[in-house]
Amino acid sequence: MTWQKRMAALVAQRLGIELRPSRTEDSLDRFVRRRARALRLPDGDAYVSLLGGQTTQSREFTQFIAAVTIGYTFFFRNIRQLKVIAEVLSERADAGHGPGRIWCACCSTGEEAYSLAMLLAEQGVDTEILATDIDAVALGAARTGEYADWSLRSVPKALREEYFERVGDRHRVRRHIRERVSFRRQNVVYDPPPRSLACVPWDVIVCRNAFIYYTGDALRAATQHIMKGLAPDGLVFLGSSESMRAPMVPVGIKGQVAYRPGTRFIPRQKTPTPMPTPRRTSRFRRTPPVSVAPSxxxxxxxxxxxxxxxxxxxxxxxxxxxxxxxxxxxxxxxxxxxxxxxxxxxxxxxxxxxxxxxxxxxxxxxxxxxxxxxxxxxxxxxxxxxxxxxxxxxxxxxxxxxxxxxxxxxxxxxxxxxxxxxxxxxxxxxxxxxxxxxxxxxxxxxxxxxxxxxxxxxxxxxxxx
Ligand SMILES: C[S@@+](CC[C@H](N)C(=O)[O-])C[C@H]1O[C@@H](n2cnc3c(N)ncnc32)[C@H](O)[C@@H]1O
Known part of the structure; x- marks a missing residue:
């Protein structure tokens, strides 16, 4: 098997992402060759073997994830959908629902989560926002909250003045908005859903433009985790070309499609076991995979x-x-x-x-x-x-x-x-x-x-x- 095929298999196993064949011929291919040279490894094959022996938390794997994932995002991407989310939470707050909770999964460099925080601040709604991603490098950038002009290209002028400050040639999200969003590393395919501060399920889960890269098994596992983290009356919002399968059902909300648990909702099902990640199999022989079914x-x-x-x-x-x-x-x-x-x-x-x-x-x-x-x-x-x-x-x-x-x-x-x-x-x-x-x-x-x-x-x- 070529190293490109081995790499695609490793990425599918560990990250749930299906690499299109064209991707291994472009920048990813160059990345692997560059890292192999830097680590004095003979070729891409040796590099894939090295990765295979490390956890996805290791420094090398973290860099690799940053190269594999496609973090394309910008402020107020699909602003109509974001406004609907803010309106839904505002109406619930008016109805005495208490503070809203949003889990923004696969958030990349944070623009989506900050956009929501800005729209909710406009509505005067108190909301907990947790944004997660598998890519630690993207999360580092998200926490800094500084962006180039390009990321702000869809920000309405009034919001730009209100919520950003200039830092040299970049724009920094103002502190009171940054403080409304926290970021955490999470693999939506393998990790359980994160908990909110009050340990209650999320009112809204936003997971946009990540499912398109997933394999069938990964998609099923991610769906399970999302369902498990969602409040019974909660809503899930996906990217415009994405959909969820039963038991989630689509509902029309103010002209946007959202998903909610259907009547045949079965919240607890088996999720896949993460792959073992020995660095040297001779020292730590792998035993059969552990049970991770929900209990x-x-x-x-x-x-x-x-x-x-x-x-x-x-x-x-x-x-x-x-x-x-x-x-x-x-x-x-x-x-x-x-x-x-x-x-x-x-x-x-x-x-x-x-x-x-x-x-x-x-x-x-x-x-x-x-x-x-x-x-x-x-x-x-x-x-x-x-x-x-x-x-x-x-x-x-x-x-x-x-x-x-x-x-x-x-x-x-x-x-x-x-x-x-x-x-x-x-x-x-x-x-x-x-x-x-x-x-x-x-x-x-x-x-x-x-x-x-x-x-x-x-x-x-x-x-x-
Ligand atoms: C195209 S960006 C989408 C960003 C934002 N949601 C948006 O729509 O603008 C996809 C993000 O999904 C993240 N991602 C991919 N697979 C993931 C996984 N298994 N768990 C967590 N994040 C993942 C990538 O790191 C990337 O940052």
């Missing part, structure tokens, strides 16, 4: 955790893993709950069960490292944290913890090197690690900005200079 009982345990009832949550989690021992996220969550109450033996047991079933999940090694560190077993902690970074070099929480372990072992040079690595990883756009399990939030309370600041401070200290 109402696991969801119930998460609700209990959120409401603070840890004891009952733990009892429910124990039942979940008893009835389905292959449910890896439940094992990890059980480990997290145990670790939080310093039940170290139970935590080690639960993480061990998770690791047996999926030795390639970076977060399991991370939590094992955390447990060993708390137990004072610094050698084992360092080993587990190194394994995390071996699987995903961008997993900065593990890198930060490892720097601390080196410090406690008196390895100042290693500590300094690890702090530098952490700083670089934490500053990479879209670097928040994705956790497949839940219940980790209190164990992992600080974000990349705070960690980067801590690294800078520690690197200034004389001991590590």
């Amino acid at each position: 109402p009982r696991y969801d119930h345990a998460l609700d209990l955790l959120r409401s603070g009832d840890e004891k009952l949550a733990r009892a429910v989690l124990e039942k979940v893993v008893q009835s389905n021992p292959d449910r890896v996220p439940a094992w990890v969550t059980l480990g997290n709950v145990s670790l939080r109450v310093h039940a170290f033996e139970q935590a080690l047991h639960a993480y061990g069960e998770a690791q047996k079933r999926d030795p390639l999940l970076p977060e399991v090694h991370y939590f094992l490292g955390m447990t060993y560190r708390k137990l004072g077993d610094l050698q084992r902690a360092a080993h587990s944290l190194r394994s995390t970074l071996f699987l995903d070099p961008g997993f900065w929480p593990a890198s930060f913890l490892l720097a601390g372990v080196h410090g406690r072992l008196g390895n100042w040079e290693k500590r300094r090197a690890q702090l530098l690595h952490t700083l670089e990883a934490a500053q990479t756009p879209g670097s928040e690690p994705l956790f497949r399990s839940r219940g980790h939030e209190p164990l992992h309370p600080i974000g990349s900005d705070a960690v980067a600041a801590a690294c800078r401070q520690l690197l200034r200290e004389r001991r590590v200079a």
Whole structure:
């Protein structure tokens, strides 16, 4: 098989995107050859093999995703549809529905989400907007909120003056609009739907101009995730050439087509298992894929955790893993709950069960490292944290913890090197690690900005200079 075919298969497996044959002959082809040269690899084949051994979170895969995805977008693209969305949410707010919630999936560099924020600000509607994309580079640009003239070509003059400020030859979205939108990395084919701040489903899901690139299986999986994240009376808006299949049904809303769950709506169905991503199969032999089918009982345990009832949550989690021992996220969550109450033996047991079933999940090694560190077993902690970074070099929480372990072992040079690595990883756009399990939030309370600041401070200290 040619490397172009292997690359197309890898892209379909990991991203759900169907590469048109013409794409592998153009800029993508050039990108692969350029990266192979930069990495001193003999050819495109070696580059595809290298990618195949990495997670989609790794730095190289992140660059590759940016090259593969087509992020074409601009402000107020299909403005009529965006205005209808703003009107629907405004009417619901007037009817006492409370603050609206929009999940803007496949948002690229953010123009669509900011356009919605501007239209909603015009209507005086208080709305939570979460915008997601698989492309971390695009998300980095979205967070900056600065755009060239070209992106603003359809912005009405009045809105341009109201919502943008000039920064050199670019236009920056004003702060009060930027603050209305948050961005997160999410693969709409493989990851569960993101949660809103209040952990309630989304009133409106916008997913425009991404489905056109999907394979059949990917489309089905993305549809499931979108349905699962949608409120029972919620609406989905797609790009003008896209459609959704049953059980979603089209409805006419103010001259626009939207989709809502039909009467035969079955919210919980099996989603595909992400592909394994070993970097070196000799070290981590792949076990059969883990079960990722939705589980109402696991969801119930998460609700209990959120409401603070840890004891009952733990009892429910124990039942979940008893009835389905292959449910890896439940094992990890059980480990997290145990670790939080310093039940170290139970935590080690639960993480061990998770690791047996999926030795390639970076977060399991991370939590094992955390447990060993708390137990004072610094050698084992360092080993587990190194394994995390071996699987995903961008997993900065593990890198930060490892720097601390080196410090406690008196390895100042290693500590300094690890702090530098952490700083670089934490500053990479879209670097928040994705956790497949839940219940980790209190164990992992600080974000990349705070960690980067801590690294800078520690690197200034004389001991590590
Ligand atoms: C053409 S842009 C659309 C941007 C915007 N929605 C619009 O209509 O103007 C498609 C975006 O979908 C994103 N995308 C493709 N596959 C994805 C996936 N599996 N999960 C999340 N985002 C994905 C790409 O990274 C790209 O930014």
